Amino acid sequence: MKTLLPRILTKKDDPDSYKAVEELDEVLRNAEEEGIRNIALTGPYGSGKSSVLNTLKQDFKDRRNYLSISLATLQSGSEDNDTGEDESKNSDDKEALNRRIEYSILQQLIYREKASTVPNSRFKRITYFTKKELWGLVLWTIGFIIAFFIAFEPEFAKVDSAYEWLNWGKVNSLFDFLAMGYMLFCSAYVIKYFVQGYSNSKLNKLNLKDGEIDIKEDNSIFNKHLDEILYFFRATEYNVVIIEDLDRFETSDIYLKLRELNQLINESEEIKRHITFVYAVKDDVFDDEHRTKFFDYIITVIPVINPSNSKDILKKQLSEIGLPNNTISDDDLASIAFFIPDMRILTNIVNEFQQYREKLSKTGQPLNMTKLLAMIVYKNYYPKDFAELHRRKGKVYACISQKKAFIEIATKEINDSIAVCNKEIQAYKEAKKWEIVELKKLFLVSLLNQVNSTAVSIRISNQYYTIESIATSDNLFNDLLTQESVSYHYLYNYNSGSASTTSTRINVKSVYQESPYFAKIQLISIEPETLKNRLNNLNKDLRTTSGLKLASILLKYPKVMASDLYMNLGLSEMMNIFLIEGYIDEDYYDYISYFYEGLISPADREYILSIRQLQTPEYNRHIDKIDNFAKELRPNNFITESILNIELLDYFTSNKSRNSKISDFYDRMVDVIETTSKRYDFLGEFYISSHSPGAFLVTYYESRLSSIWKDVIALPNDEKKNNLIISIIQFGGDLNDEIFNWISENYLFIHSQYAYIENDRLRFIIENATFTALMAGNAPLLNNVISEYSYIITKDNLCVVLSTVYDKPETTVQDITLDNIQNCGNDDVKSYLLDEDNFSTTFDCMNIQYNNESLESIEFILNSNLPEDKKRQFLMGQECRRENIIGLTDEQAMLMYECNLIVPTWENVSILYEKYGSNISLVLNFIKSNCDSLSIEKSASGVEKEIELFDLLFGSNEHLTFDEYVSLNKAFRCDVEGDEYLTTLSKERFELLLRNRKIPFDKENIAVLNGTERLSTYLIFWNKKFIENIDWDYMLSAEVCLVLLQSDRFSTEEKLTIIRKAQYPVTQNNESLSNIVLSIFSENLDGISYTIAELRSLIKQSSLLVPKKIIANHVLIALDYNENEFIDVLQSIGDPSFTAISERHKKPKIDKTVPNLELLKTLKNKGFISSAKDEGEYMRPNYFKS
Template identity: 25%
Template sequence: MKELNLKEKIQNLIFGHQKNGCPEGEFGYRDLTPESDTKNSEEYIRALHWAIKNKEVKNIALSGPYGSGKSSVIKTYLEKYPKTKYLSISLATFSTPTESVNGEDDKTSSLADDWTLDDVDENVIEEGILKQLFYRVDVGKIPQSRYRKIKKLSYWKMFFLLLMLTVVASVVYFEINPNVLEDFKNTVINNGAFFHLNQWSSYAVFTVTIFGVLLLITTVLKYVMSNFRIANINLGDKASISKKEEKESIFDKSLDEIVYFFESTTYDTVFIEDLDRFNQPNIFIKLRELNTVINNYDNIKRKVVFIYAIKDDMFKDEERTKFFDFIVPVIPYINATNSGEILRGLLKFEKGADGVYKSKNYDISDRYIWKISPFVQDMRVLTNICNEFLVYKRTLKTTKLKDEEMFSMITFKNLYPKEFAELQAERGIVKQAFQEKGTYVNAEKEKLEELIVPKRKILENVHNDILFGLREIKHAFLGFLSYDNGTYYPIKNLQINNGSKYSYGEILKEDFDLTKFVNINQLIIGYYESSSYYEQSHTVSNIKQKMASEGSKYLKRMNDLQFTEGPKKQELISEIQNLEEKIAKIDGYSLKELIAEFGEDFLPEGISEYGFLKFSLINGYINESYADYINYFHPNSITKDENDYLRSIRMRNRAKNFAFEIKNLQQVSDRIYDAEYRQTETLNYILTDFMLIQCSEKTNKKYYFDGFELDKGVEHYQFTKEYIERGQNVNEFVSELCKYYRHMWKNIAQDVSLLDETKYKYLSLILNNATMNQIVIMDEVDCSNCIKNFIVEDEKSLACLNGVSADVLIEVISRQAIVFRKINNVGADAKVLNYIYQNDMYELNNSMVSSVINFYHSDLADGLKNAHYTTILNADINVLNKRIWDDFEDYINHFVLEIDENNSEEISAVEDIIERLANTNIELVIAVLDKEKVNWDNLDECCENNVEKEKKKEIWNYLLENSRISSKWKNFESYYNEFGVTTELSVWVNENCSDIVKSDKTDKIDNDCIRNIITNSEITVQTVEQIADNYKCDEEIEFDVSKLPVDKINLLIRKHYIRYTISKIEKIRSLAKDSFGVYCKEYIDDFVNDLPSISLNESEIVMLLNDTTIDRKYKPGILKKISASSMTGNLAKTIANNQFNVDKGYVEYAWKNLDNTGRHMLLVNHLQVYNIAEISRLLTDLGGEWSKLSDNKFRHKEEISIDVNGHNERLLLQLQKKGFITSYQEKNDRKKRCFEVWVKQQ
């Protein structure tokens, strides 16, 4: 089957589809009857016609949902086949079953208010069908029918009938009584003669009289018969239709009549519509039975077809195919997916140049059509909505009404007529929805207020603290810690529980973790004493008790303030302000906005049953102005809500929020008394607009704004904030407030729940809209200086007030003598800043110095972070320099020293500080040097001008101790020339010698200077070595070795600073005997050559022989300085343990002076001096396991143990080399490890 041609249908709608040959009315209305649609119904007509002509088909179903176009198919079919003999039965207008077919009310079947079509009794339906059946034909076609129905009486037909009866009766009468005719004629003539009429005139008057009498009789008869009512249709003894309790149905009782009806008429097709609306399947069964009876009756020679227009789900499953002989499915012409297209056509939508469809007559968007169209799926309903929309739009003529909202209201009226009627009576679910909105808004506001209270309390508690900032309380806390046992210790740093150290400045930072002070067991204060520039330390006594008593209170206050300062404070204030904004917004929320923000749960229970209503409320198509779309507006009247508003003023009981919409302003304003304008209940945004714009000269305006100052509560103040945030007529509003509301700024400034940016917004409005006198009054109200203090306490105040005229700000600053502690230049007016800086309208602190530098030399400003004084000097701002130098020590303490990051001052700045302060406050200079890690390349440049020598030495010593000068001979020379070799200089040389010796030497670094350095007891050996390596002296430097430590002497010998002579040998032997061996070894060649001239004792010989660094070739000559016969045990051990060429005589004497261990080592190192026979003897003397090897008369194998030191293997190796044994090898088994040795047969 072809799909419906929606596109063509829409085109027909747009271009003026004709219906029944008649176009739409000139006013755009459309009737609700079915439409003929030949093209789209072509296949339906073909199928239906085939079924009707099919002899076997007698019950046909047109199946489709409501509104699918079944009636249109029928109408189209009848138009195409106009000769069809048909009956049309439609129960669509069948409303209530309260009247029987007899015309009597049925008192027993009256229905309740919730009556539905499902409640209709079958008999009532059958009565309805019979009525439409029998009333379809003229009574003349069914003369034998026992139905009696009222027939329209024709006046003239009745008249002519009476006339004919009169004529016939007269003729008959006169024929029977001819004499009477003659008498009648004479009577007429005589009567006419009485009136002077001739014969023919008398006849004419008589005739007219007769006609008049007949007309009178006709009139009376018509009146009597028209008012005569038959109580029931009498069907004879067996067919009286009434509503008495009978077992038989109406169809059963009237079966003869029905058959007679079809027998007497030519109808062969019966269309039955809307029967399915009653949900009575039995009625279809009876109709089918009736159809069967009619078609089986022999006297009816034609086929009678019943065609039922029903919904698809009227029968279940196979019941449909069993009941009907043929089913024609009808595809819905309109449904949820295409109703938008139909609606476009009805509302005359056209496609614009931009490709968007727009209605050419109405302000209704294409998007809106597609939103609402799914809710309307019936063509008749859709058409009726458009018709009623036109009626309402043309009746409620006002440009304020929106077409989409009106269309939504009409759609609601058609979908839910009962609820619409309730709405007109200010009742029902729509009214309830808006009442629930108010209830929900109040509940949400209460919840938000409950959230605000504790947050505001926190801010108020902190605001009331005596010390207003975290930094100030930290200062007080550190002062508390620094005072111990009656002594004040100026804190430099604190060490907690032997952990990390924290400087004073670090603790003052906002992000410092205060929990570090919890559970303190030990606290050490680092501080400086005035008498020393070295850091001192002090352990605070009873710290646990101090913290438990007073310290915990400081911590609590700091924790509270930490929570409310900086980002956390802003976060808390933002939360409060956001909550207050939510409260203000909720007051002004429409129902649509409220649902979007909080969801739809607050809507009345059961709202979901009204799908379109819920959709319209959510999208705002039905909103608070719904009354405008269903009622007329009468001038000079006020609405019910406006009357409630006035009543709340009189009763001093707020009933409406600030955003309540007053539509009839003049009427409402005229009804408020002057004194009532001061009341908080009067406060209203729209009324305020009215006062500002249209009531400039009226006294009620004064009363209205006077109420803001008189109100000691918060209502007027809260209204002030919310009105300003609303953003309409703000300047006019603030200007008017400034005349009366003296406490306005004080209330704003003390409102801890406002963000600073919001306060600045309000202050800018005040400064821009108030006179200077009004500003002064506000500032000095209650002697509070609230404007002055607010501006001073915030560094960004001028930037935040950049919307205020510079001249106004300068006048306020000058008139109120404002001295700034902080200024953020960014965004501030340059004219205002220059006035402040040139007139010293600021405190001298780090923040202000930074602002001044930023303003005049922004390129230098970064230097203030770590080179404050350097930046001051480079900027060279006269007014600033003068303020600093007037109290230079205070500046150094608070800027150079107190700022932890200020540790990169340039050397020129430090030299300037030294020269200004060295003679008066050397401790402060040392503190600066300790902090500023500057280094001098040329020491002479430090303290170059006007510094006393003692102060200079103290400063130079500090520089040496802290390695703050370049490691050069030149700087050594500068200090050496001024103060000689001091402890400080020695330490510096020791630490930096490697760099010093690499630098260029000056002329004054000579042998004497080097000797003074080397001989200084505080100069280390390492330093001496580096000097010796880099300083080559042409002439020998004489040293008093008796005063030098051994390591220095040894070093000087190795570096040939102490040169070789025989006389020096004796000198060193006597004065530095511990260095004698080093001296001999260093000059060994010369020493050996001079051995004949040198006497050596045994200990010296032993020392030289044991020195492994002396070549073996020199050792025989040294050994010969003592005779073999003078051999001692010590010398024997030295010979046994050292391997060098030794005469056999020395070995023999050594053997005698050694024990077996010594002899074993002697054989290891000196076996080569003996022959085979002597070796055999020596092995026998050595004893032990070695004696087994002494027998060399035959070849045999012996075992020698393996020792830890490997001496046994070394001796075996020497024996093998000597040929005493042939071989040896290591033996490993589970029992023992040893060497297997084969003794060679000699």
């Protein structure tokens, strides 16, 4: 046990607190030098100020003389006042309080010392004589009388015989002197005593003849007895006055008087030494700056204990008294210790806790140490309310006794919440109903688009319905899903409104399940999990509220604590917290009184009475002393359902082997359960609320499982049914096939009840079930299902599985890819889904539209046992490609080429051509699909089949589009060497090859092109080489020559060379070619290679007047004059003017152009005309006269 007295501090154990002791000693040593007279030792209540002062007095007692004054025993005004009013508010009361304080201080000053130390004090006290002192006084008095008789020898005391006997002559003189001396000594002592006794007298009143004068001063005690106080300090050696507990009185006036007193003492000439007052006060004894004005120096004591560390200190002290560390949790310790700010109170709490623990534990009563500690704390802070608790009175008891009323408030709160939840669920369903209708409409529209976009209605049960009607009716929609074909009404002539009816075979359910609308409708059709769970929890709360502890009711239902009933109790903060946390509750009697065997609590007695009165059963009613409660029961109490109680059945089940009476009660209760109409109500509640439901239910279900299951499944869907089902699953032993089939189809139920199934039992359930529809969430459950392969492979289930292993709740059917399956990191998922027997089903669920599968997945498909059409369906469109076909079979390689999954290089194309060259479409499709990749310049150069591929691609007009033809051409470096396809290629393709110099200038190509229109294009492109090799064998037809001579790629000289090569016959009967040749000759008369006769024929074939005139002039010059030939030449020109001249009698007007003038000049020179007359704007010929 630890005392409550202030303890002595040590440097070793209390280094922080000891600093205040050293600081105070330092200040006191320098007090006289610094003029410090009033020192405040401040700190909150319980901070250890007294410990600091006691340590100072002990450790530094040789340095100074300490005078301690404590006002702890003086009752404050507030404590005297029964009404709780503060008397200090009244000035008279405040003055009276100050006088009491002053008087107490004065008393402690005067009565501290012996009377001999302050003999002149006016404060008289009872003089106590010891026996020795009393006998000494008697002897001194007798001695004085004897000395008086000896010295004076009075006659009245003379005895003659004695005188004669004592008459020793001269020696008697010596005795006379001794007697006189003794008498003088005694007289001096008496005189001293009287002087001391009456020197401190004071005149208070004078009595006169006609009245009295009262001169008593009605002032403060200090003022009244100031001389007494000064005398005290003069008579003693004290130089430090320690004043404690002065702050309890909440008056500042006394400090001012003490400061004034200190000043008088220190300035008194009689005392002549420095005296320091040390005050132990709270921090808030003065407001603001007043305390710094009053005190000369302030030393702060930091509390050892505060709300932040009280838990640790309390825990340490509890450990010191032998309480194991984990007996009370740290959280509970923190909550309780928060209210303990004082070390002395904490120490007393620990002391009382130990006393209660030892005494109550001896009775064999099981105690909750947390509750006991809280009760002791409550006792220390509210002793009056604690005492009333014994008498079932007080605030805490009032709260406990109102539990039934609180339950009614909580029940109303639950019912209100249930009503709100039902409204929210209904509102949710209404909102989602229209969302589902719209999704169904979208599905129906897509369905009709598959069969006939003009369909307007669908036949269901021999009647046609519109999309709107089917979407809004669940029955019609479900009937439609069962159909294997769709009969519909459609329009085939919008203008006339003509309609017809037909049918299309289609599995509507399959189409629906594969559509994106199915998953969305399934998702929003499920009642929101949060609302459903909330409603289930509320219904559960409604049933179990009556069995809750008071703390649970207060904590769980805010309206209880907010009610007027609770607020009017006037609980303190501590009471409130302790009740809410359950530290003080209905079993409070166990922690404040001894336990006596056979005693039942008042609540238990009330419950027994309700059973005997056959009242409605309270399944969750708590029984305080169940052993004693069971002893009060009688067989006739087991007649009706009133006896049904969960705690009681648990007790009977666990103790039935103890004695026959309990076993009999157990059998009787089982019979009640069997016969009552509330059988399943009780069993469901028992499963939820029992501490060990399996102990009873395993035995109970063993022989009744099949019939109970049928009854339970037939119950309405509610929380009670769910509880019963989960209890059967948990405790039903070896479940039958009917139960396992139900479990397989109701994964959602297992999902929602997962927390209530033990691990071993859950493993058994999962091992024997195959779930048809998984649900996302609850990863531990899903992981178990996945590891046991306990689910069928469907799109929805795979979405859930992948969302679990990837921890991505947003997983959809689009995420069911082979990569995601193979890379999921879960061997159980991979081995199950990719198993040879299962993969075909898995494949049907996969998103084959996903085109970014890895090469590993692609090769997995290649090596799988899937049909080739499914492999092709998967591989087609994939983006990841294999580098080559090494390691693949011919069938696999061909499929990879076909699906374009081989890296497009000309080497791979060459291999493809070599292996499958007979399948031209395969080769071409691969090339065309990878045109961009294969169009890199010279990328085909050097491959084994370059020439063959070149001829295949570029020797045909059909194999490639022109854009492909252009792109791929630059990949090759080979040339065309006299291939016949040069004559069949389209103009664009031929010109492209030519531009890309793929058709070199050589005799082989010329030989192929001779006689074709392509020759001109070819020669124009290779114009330089053509001219250089003009002597080669060319078939220059009129058409070819025409194109060549029209081209601007040839110079005039080169064109003359071409004309010479082609020779005259090519121009015959070709006006266009004649025109071009004639024009060329007219501009280059020196380069003419034709004969005069060929020129005359050329003039006749040409239609160009100017060139014809120039060449005609050239011909006339070359001809010897022959009138007929000249006439023929002039007429061949075709100009009417010169035709008129040829007739030799007409004088036509001739325009003055250069060709005309030159021609007139030649005619004159040759003598065909005599002259040409210039008539201004034109000329006229003159002829010779015949």
